[in-house]
Amino acid sequence: MTVDVRAPELPRVQGPLRPARLRPRDVVKVGSVGLRTRPLRAFLSALGIAIGIAAMVAVVGISASSQAGLDRTLAALGTNLLTASPGSTMTGGQAQLPDTAEQMAARIGPVTSVSALGKVPDAKVYRTAKIPQAETGGLSAYAARTGLRATTGATLASGTWLNEATGRYPATVLGATAAERLGIGRAGADTQVLIGGRLFTVVGILAPAPLAPELDTAALVGWPVAQEELGFDGHPTTLYVRAEDADVEDVQAVLGSTANPEAPNEVEVSRPSDALAAKKAAGEAFTGLLLGLGAVALLVGGVGVANTMVISALERRAEIGLRRSLGATRGQIRTQFLAESLLLSALGGVGGAVLGIAVTAGYALYQDWPVTVPPWAAAGGVGATLVIGAVAGLYPAVRASRLSPTEALAA
Amino acid sequence: MIALTDVTKTYAGGVTALAGVSLTIGRGELVGIVGPSGSGKSTMLNVLGTLDRPTSGSVRIDGYDVGALSDAELSALRAARIGFVFQQFHLAAATSAWDNVADGLLYCGLGLRERRRRAAAVLRRVGLGHRLHHAPHELSGGERQRVAIARAVAGDPGLLLADEPTGALDSVTSEGIMRLLRELHEAGTTVVIITHEREIADGLPRQVRMRDGRIVSDSGAPAHGVPSAGEPVGAP
Numbered sequence: 001m002t003v004d005v006r007a008p009e010l011p012r013v014q015g016p017l018r019p020a021r022l023r024p025r026d027v028v029k030v031g032s033v034g035l036r037t038r039p040l041r042a043f044l045s046a047l048g049i050a051i052g053i054a055a056m057v058a059v060v061g062i063s064a065s066s067q068a069g070l071d072r073t074l075a076a077l078g079t080n081l082l083t084a085s086p087g088s089t090m091t092g093g094q095a096q097l098p099d100t101a102e103q104m105a106a107r108i109g110p111v112t113s114v115s116a117l118g119k120v121p122d123a124k125v126y127r128t129a130k131i132p133q134a135e136t137g138g139l140s141a142y143a144a145r146t147g148l149r150a151t152t153g154a155t156l157a158s159g160t161w162l163n164e165a166t167g168r169y170p171a172t173v174l175g176a177t178a179a180e181r182l183g184i185g186r187a188g189a190d191t192q193v194l195i196g197g198r199l200f201t202v203v204g205i206l207a208p209a210p211l212a213p214e215l216d217t218a219a220l221v222g223w224p225v226a227q228e229e230l231g232f233d234g235h236p237t238t239l240y241v242r243a244e245d246a247d248v249e250d251v252q253a254v255l256g257s258t259a260n261p262e263a264p265n266e267v268e269v270s271r272p273s274d275a276l277a278a279k280k281a282a283g284e285a286f287t288g289l290l291l292g293l294g295a296v297a298l299l300v301g302g303v304g305v306a307n308t309m310v311i312s313a314l315e316r317r318a319e320i321g322l323r324r325s326l327g328a329t330r331g332q333i334r335t336q337f338l339a340e341s342l343l344l345s346a347l348g349g350v351g352g353a354v355l356g357i358a359v360t361a362g363y364a365l366y367q368d369w370p371v372t373v374p375p376w377a378a379a380g381g382v383g384a385t386l387v388i389g390a391v392a393g394l395y396p397a398v399r400a401s402r403l404s405p406t407e408a409l410a411a
Numbered sequence: 412m413i414a415l416t417d418v419t420k421t422y423a424g425g426v427t428a429l430a431g432v433s434l435t436i437g438r439g440e441l442v443g444i445v446g447p448s449g450s451g452k453s454t455m456l457n458v459l460g461t462l463d464r465p466t467s468g469s470v471r472i473d474g475y476d477v478g479a480l481s482d483a484e485l486s487a488l489r490a491a492r493i494g495f496v497f498q499q500f501h502l503a504a505a506t507s508a509w510d511n512v513a514d515g516l517l518y519c520g521l522g523l524r525e526r527r528r529r530a531a532a533v534l535r536r537v538g539l540g541h542r543l544h545h546a547p548h549e550l551s552g553g554e555r556q557r558v559a560i561a562r563a564v565a566g567d568p569g570l571l572l573a574d575e576p577t578g579a580l581d582s583v584t585s586e587g588i589m590r591l592l593r594e595l596h597e598a599g600t601t602v603v604i605i606t607h608e609r610e611i612a613d614g615l616p617r618q619v620r621m622r623d624g625r626i627v628s629d630s631g632a633p634a635h636g637v638p639s640a641g642e643p644v645g646a647p
């Protein structure tokens with residue numbers, strides 16, 4: 001029998017054994033071991049996450065940028081424009097606005113300006129007489145009041161607007177789409193189109209008018225010349241009304257009965273800026289779908305990270321055993337693999353957010369929208385990857401930590 | 412330093428690797444464990460080093476009853492007081508000798524600067540001052556084992572356990588490793604070495620022979636005396 005001379009006689013005061021805590025810096029260090037030794041694998045599994053996050057950030061970013069673009073457009077055009085047009089009669093026929101509609105609307109207190117457009121029925125628009133009758137190109141002729149441009153906020157791309165003088169002569173101002181379809185780039189004294197069989201000189205071309213899209217496909221002529229030359233009956237078909245910003249809704253409520261006191265039900269009143277916003281809202285449903293697709297991509301990326309972590313923990317059993325022999329606790333092994341998983345997905349998340357912002361910026365600049373990425377989208381994306389990293393890494397980390405040191409070393 | 416009392420270890424498959432082992436090793440001893448393959452040497456070393464728990468019997472290390480300690484407490488014990496050297500070195504690939512040793516100190520609670528300072532010092536001590544920046548694949552087998560030994564002793568453990576540290580090395584290189592282990596022993600570390608090689612075992616002051624999970628002879632009989640702390644065997 002051997003005798004230990006120390007243990008029995010000198011029971012030393014034994015302090016409690018407490019494992020040293022890893023510093024945050026060291027956690028990152030051990031967590032990045034796998035990434036440093038297998039960079040390609042790390043890159044590829046981070047890429048899966050990055051694609052998902054990039055898709056989601058870009059979808060949200062593009063949607064937000066388009067909203068910002070719309071807001072900017074509305075801010076420039078104003079949201080105080082109202083239109084009134086004849087609907088259908090009780091019997092289902094086409095209603096008419098009375099000749100007095102304009103004067104009546106102008107009497108409403110908060111109304112600042114009133115103008116009108118009158119459709120000239122059966123007056124087709126052509127570039128030359130050679131084009132067959134059937135090909136009207138979806139263009140219509142309208143009689144326009146001289147104040148129309150100011151009231152709708154439409155701007156000229158070329159030439160001049162109709163005035164009292166040109167309104168009496170065969171002169172026309174074309175909408176943006178109309179000019180394009182007719183193949184006319186610039187207004188000029190020698191540029192003429194056929195309206196209702198008569199030659200009209202193109203004195204101006206409008207830029208696209210977002211609040212009055214019907215102007216885009218119109219050939220506009222003066223009110224008097226339309227009545228004298230094209231058989232226009234003088235009934236306005238659309239009334240444009242600008243009101244004080246604060247009272248737009250009040251004006252909207254009474255505009256119908258004011259424009260046509262006899263049959264207020266036959267008047268359709270609308271606010272074009274609302275229509276623009278509604279069109280935008282219709283696009284939101286599509287955004288939701290894309291967002292869902294991004295979420296699926298993110299999920300697949302998360303599965304990729306989980307897979308990488310399972311393999312990593314399996315391959316590195318000997319390393320785990322060695323660390324245990326060096327004094328790593330189960331918790332520290334768990335922390336190491338969890339940190340690796342988090343780093344991997346954080347890498348993907350940050351990369352994806354940057355990519356998503358870049359895609360948003362590119363698309364928004366191309367569309368001439370202000371680049372807008374809501375901070376919550378980028379932060380939420382990175383946050384989501386951290387959750388995914390934690391979930392993906394949890395099982396492999398727990399498995400690695402459960403390994404007995406001797407089993408791990410024997411591997 | 413170490414006391415095993417009636418330790419048995421039966422593996423899940425029903426193999427009894429240790430069949431009642433009692434062994435006491437004093438502070439500062441240098442002990443060789445020999446025996447045929449499968450006799451339970453590695454199993455005993457793992458139990459000694461708290462990497463594995465015995466099926467029955469008690470293990471005391473530095474006064475701690477291993478059976479009463481939690482996994483975290485055992486980890487702390489290993490971090491502070493036990494160093495391991497393995498036949499397969501277990502060095503991290505593509506990592507310099509310096510970082511391999513410094514990273515071995517992670518679980519001792521030292522900061523990076525101190526870890527690197529100590530690692531450089533201990534690498535110089537094992538004769539690798541000129542190989543600090545070499546990765547394992549740029550080192551010879553003997554040099555790799557020196558790095559592994561440096562890592563094991565960098566935390567200044569009282570106990571160094573080596574499972575066939577020269578098993579993968581030629582005889583000349585083995586010589587050098589044994590000399591290094593002796594030096595560590597002379598500096599006060601308790602060293603336990605498993606070996607297959609007769610010449611190595613014969614050169615050690617105490618030999619424990621195992622067969623079929625039992626100790627069949629122990630040259631460290633009470634008559635030899637066991638040095639007390641601070642007076643290591645062989646110290647001048």
Ligand SMILES: Nc1ncnc2c1ncn2[C@@H]1O[C@H](COP(=O)(O)OP(=O)(O)OP(=O)(O)O)[C@@H](O)[C@H]1O
Pocket residue numbers: 422423424426427428446447448449450451452453454455
């Ligand atoms: N994890 C294990 N599960 C089951 N049996 C094991 C396990 N590890 C070792 N054994 C068995 O326990 C016995 C002792 O094994 P151990 O590794 O301690 O022997 P050893 O003396 O170190 O042999 P060697 O000199 O070959 O390394 C052997 O019969 C072995 O097959």
Ligand SMILES: [Mg+2]
Pocket residue numbers: 452453454574
């Ligand atoms: Mg063995």
